[in-house]
Amino acid sequence: MKMLGAEAIIECLKAEGVNLVFGYPGGCVLTLYDALYKADFPHILTRHEQGAVHAADGYARATGKTGVCFATSGPGATNLVTGIATAYMDSVPLVAITGQVGVGVIGKDAFQEADIIGITTPITKHNYLVKKVQDLPRILKEAFYIARTGRPGPVVVDVSRDVFNAPLDFEYPETVSLRGYSPLFAGEPESVELVVQAMAAAKNPIIFVGGGVILSETVAEFRKFAELTGFPVFSSLMGLGCIPADSPQHLGMVGMHGTYAANMATTECDLLLGIGVRFDDRVTSVVKNFAPQAKIVHFDIDPAEVNKNVRADLRVVGDLRWSLPLLNEKTTRRSAAEWREGIAAWNECVQMWKREKPLTYAQTSGKIMPQTVIEKVSQLTQENTVIVTDVGQHQMWVAQYYNFVRERSYITSGGLGTMGYGLPAAIGAQMSLPDKNVVLFTGDGSIMMNCQELATVADNNLPLKIFVMNNEVLGMVHQWQRMFYGQRYSHSSIKGKTDFVKLAEAMGVPGLRVTQPDKLDAVLEKALNMSGPVLVDILLPPTEDVLPMVPPGGRLDQMLLGGMS
Amino acid sequence: MKYTLAVLVENRPGVLTHISGLISRRAFNIESIAASYTEELDTTRITISVAADNEVELEQVVNQLSKLVDVIKIVNLTYVESIERELALIKVKASKTNRSDLVNVVEIFRAKIIDVNRETVAIELTGEESKIDAFCEVLLDFGIIEIVRTGKIALARGPVPAKEM
Numbered sequence A: 001m002k003m004l005g006a007e008a009i010i011e012c013l014k015a016e017g018v019n020l021v022f023g024y025p026g027g028c029v030l031t032l033y034d035a036l037y038k039a040d041f042p043h044i045l046t047r048h049e050q051g052a053v054h055a056a057d058g059y060a061r062a063t064g065k066t067g068v069c070f071a072t073s074g075p076g077a078t079n080l081v082t083g084i085a086t087a088y089m090d091s092v093p094l095v096a097i098t099g100q101v102g103v104g105v106i107g108k109d110a111f112q113e114a115d116i117i118g119i120t121t122p123i124t125k126h127n128y129l130v131k132k133v134q135d136l137p138r139i140l141k142e143a144f145y146i147a148r149t150g151r152p153g154p155v156v157v158d159v160s161r162d163v164f165n166a167p168l169d170f171e172y173p174e175t176v177s178l179r180g181y182s183p184l185f186a187g188e189p190e191s192v193e194l195v196v197q198a199m200a201a202a203k204n205p206i207i208f209v210g211g212g213v214i215l216s217e218t219v220a221e222f223r224k225f226a227e228l229t230g231f232p233v234f235s236s237l238m239g240l241g242c243i244p245a246d247s248p249q250h251l252g253m254v255g256m257h258g259t260y261a262a263n264m265a266t267t268e269c270d271l272l273l274g275i276g277v278r279f280d281d282r283v284t285s286v287v288k289n290f291a292p293q294a295k296i297v298h299f300d301i302d303p304a305e306v307n308k309n310v311r312a313d314l315r316v317v318g319d320l321r322w323s324l325p326l327l328n329e330k331t332t333r334r335s336a337a338e339w340r341e342g343i344a345a346w347n348e349c350v351q352m353w354k355r356e357k358p359l360t361y362a363q364t365s366g367k368i369m370p371q372t373v374i375e376k377v378s379q380l381t382q383e384n385t386v387i388v389t390d391v392g393q394h395q396m397w398v399a400q401y402y403n404f405v406r407e408r409s410y411i412t413s414g415g416l417g418t419m420g421y422g423l424p425a426a427i428g429a430q431m432s433l434p435d436k437n438v439v440l441f442t443g444d445g446s447i448m449m450n451c452q453e454l455a456t457v458a459d460n461n462l463p464l465k466i467f468v469m470n471n472e473v474l475g476m477v478h479q480w481q482r483m484f485y486g487q488r489y490s491h492s493s494i495k496g497k498t499d500f501v502k503l504a505e506a507m508g509v510p511g512l513r514v515t516q517p518d519k520l521d522a523v524l525e526k527a528l529n530m531s532g533p534v535l536v537d538i539l540l541p542p543t544e545d546v547l548p549m550v551p552p553g554g555r556l557d558q559m560l561l562g563g564m565s
Numbered sequence B: 001m002k003y004t005l006a007v008l009v010e011n012r013p014g015v016l017t018h019i020s021g022l023i024s025r026r027a028f029n030i031e032s033i034a035a036s037y038t039e040e041l042d043t044t045r046i047t048i049s050v051a052a053d054n055e056v057e058l059e060q061v062v063n064q065l066s067k068l069v070d071v072i073k074i075v076n077l078t079y080v081e082s083i084e085r086e087l088a089l090i091k092v093k094a095s096k097t098n099r100s101d102l103v104n105v106v107e108i109f110r111a112k113i114i115d116v117n118r119e120t121v122a123i124e125l126t127g128e129e130s131k132i133d134a135f136c137e138v139l140l141d142f143g144i145i146e147i148v149r150t151g152k153i154a155l156a157r158g159p160v161p162a163k164e165m
Helices: A005-015 A027-039 A049-063 A081-089 A116-123 A133-148 A161-165 A189-201 A211-215 A219-229 A260-268 A320-331 A336-341 A344-356 A370-380 A393-401 A422-432 A451-459 A475-484 A500-507 A517-529 B015-025 B055-067 B099-108 B129-139
Strands: A002-004 A021-023 A043-045 A067-071 A094-100 A126-130 A154-160 A167-169 A205-209 A233-235 A250-253 A271-275 A295-300 A314-317 A385-389 A437-443 A465-470 A511-514 A534-539 B002-010 B029-037 B043-051 B071-076 B082-093 B112-116 B120-127 B144-149 B153-156
Touching: A002 A005, A005 A027, A005 A133, A005 A161, A005 A167, A021 A049, A027 A067, A027 A094, A027 A161, A049 A067, A049 A081, A049 A094, A049 A422, A049 A451, A081 A094, A081 A116, A081 A154, A094 A133, A094 A161, A116 A126, A116 A154, A116 B015, A126 A133, A133 A154, A133 A167, A154 A161, A189 A271, A189 A295, A189 A314, A189 A320, A205 A219, A205 A260, A211 A219, A211 A320, A219 A320, A219 A336, A233 A260, A250 A260, A250 A344, A250 A393, A260 A344, A295 A320, A336 A344, A370 A393, A370 A437, A370 A465, A370 A517, A385 A393, A385 A422, A393 A437, A393 A465, A393 A475, A422 A437, A422 A451, A451 A500, A465 A500, A465 A517, A500 A511, A500 A534, A511 A517, A517 A534, B002 B015, B002 B055, B002 B153, B015 B029, B015 B043, B015 B055, B055 B071, B082 B129, B099 B112, B099 B120, B099 B129, B120 B129, B129 B144
Parallel strands: A021 A043, A021 A067, A067 A094, A094 A154, A126 A154, A205 A233, A205 A271, A233 A250, A271 A295, A295 A314, A385 A437, A437 A465, A465 A534, A511 A534
Antiparallel strands: A002 A167, B002 B043, B002 B071, B029 B043, B082 B120, B082 B144, B082 B153, B112 B120
16 A cells, blocks of 8 residues: 555554554654544643653553654654663563654754664664665564563664655565564473472572563462462562562562561572562662572573572573463472471461561651551552552652552552653553553652643543652652761752642642641542542651661661651 | 674664673673674674673673674684684884894784885784784884784684574
């Protein structure tokens, strides 16, 4: 079929099952936007390109589908960079299509020219510059294939404006042929056999679950494994929801702000089964002190993750869709009772840690405690709810105090820790799941980094519930300054003249404020029952710490605990 | 320890950027890198000489490079019986009085004089890295003006090409 390059892109999107694009128009993508207009293709206009890319990311995390965003050349494309890096760190399938200046002026410092391929090379799974229209269908086919298969990740397709305008005889390829890319599925079955043998020999085994289980859609297989063995489980930040947070078997999150039980179990275990995790430094602290007595097993699809941070004694390299069913099959050689028998003392010990030092915090009279806010919202929501956060103290409190019962119910920027991620990501999540309640916890610091997207929320009447955890400081920075920098609060106080309620209302989002603990329940309930969007400014004390905390460079079993006032 | 990797990649614009970018951001210690197209026009072969403390570190280099979509295959030639060569062009001071001494040295190393003028001589030498190092050492007495080296390329002995290893 004869058409223009821009029209071919729309056809490619349809062929890939894309039903929504986030973006922002500009000079080099005018023809692409003209094609969108003519095809009446669904598109959400954000108010900043960073909003578009985070929204596409939130869309992808909420559903597992590939998120798509458009931006123009130069500043449009460079505004995507933080969002692309965010998606790369958390392995989110994303295709970003950017405009580029005309073929003849590439490299001439043309108006709005930036080498986005050069800029994004370290933060993409792959990227392409399209200079010939006949390459367009193949490249888009490859881009979507690379983004969603194997370990997912972002792909940038930079298209010269000439290509949008050039005619081609469109045919979408059915298959992909890439000599250097064949995503791994099955690994070596013997590697799984060795793991089962190690499990049978272990006295103090533990399961460490991460985001890979969610990405590979193997939560059901994972839960089966956890049930079969009865081994205690803890999660990385990205793994929350793989097992219900309130399950007795679950010890909570591990690491810098992990629970006492999870961090103690890491230190005392003799077998650590890492499943879809990458042993980030926020989990391990100093690597040589991490799980010092344990045989470490690493399940991952990406061979480059094995031995990157932590030396693995056993590795199972392959897709979890292959390894977990095989693991379950081999695990059933023993009955659930037999598995539990050998580890009864260990399970008792772990439960004792859980009982003795649960997550706790002291109440300050007359103040709303941030942890209480999360607990209340957790009680009022859960079913049919997706929680999105920004980055900082509130993000950690949500990870600790919200009762996540299923996968894809917690959307957060883990690896890159991108402030400003939350609001646009919540927009993406709400667009992909119109029937779900999407709740955003953000901070008075984070919200300001993409607050322009309140306009996108209002204009699309998205029923987002936005809770601004307002402690009038950059909380996590403030906490570190309090603990490690002699209370020299360098530029971390943001108590100013900003009125978040008025800000929301100016953008067309109703605003509420709560400052007194006795009013908290009523305001939260009111907000959650509103049919449209709402922003709630919740005033909190400025000096509350996220605890437990493993000080930087410290050992996991030597954490500062909460609850002492 | 030094390792030699033969990396087969798609002959496409931007491939070298992907490879060199990855090497620098992962802070791998690359000693030399030599690239050109091969008997298959769509394939470029890159010989990378990498210094790594141990096999685990080397495995990281190989696994990270393998993740690049344009990388077709990586063969570790370190433990494969193979031939390694490097080409050097060296410009040396040579006066009337010591030129014949220089010619002797060139002959001993089986190097080749490729350009001569009144004050200097340009010499071409191929060989293993150590041979070139030794040659340069001797030439120090004459006065080296400049050196250009290609970096090592390597080929496995025997009939099997790297793409089939």
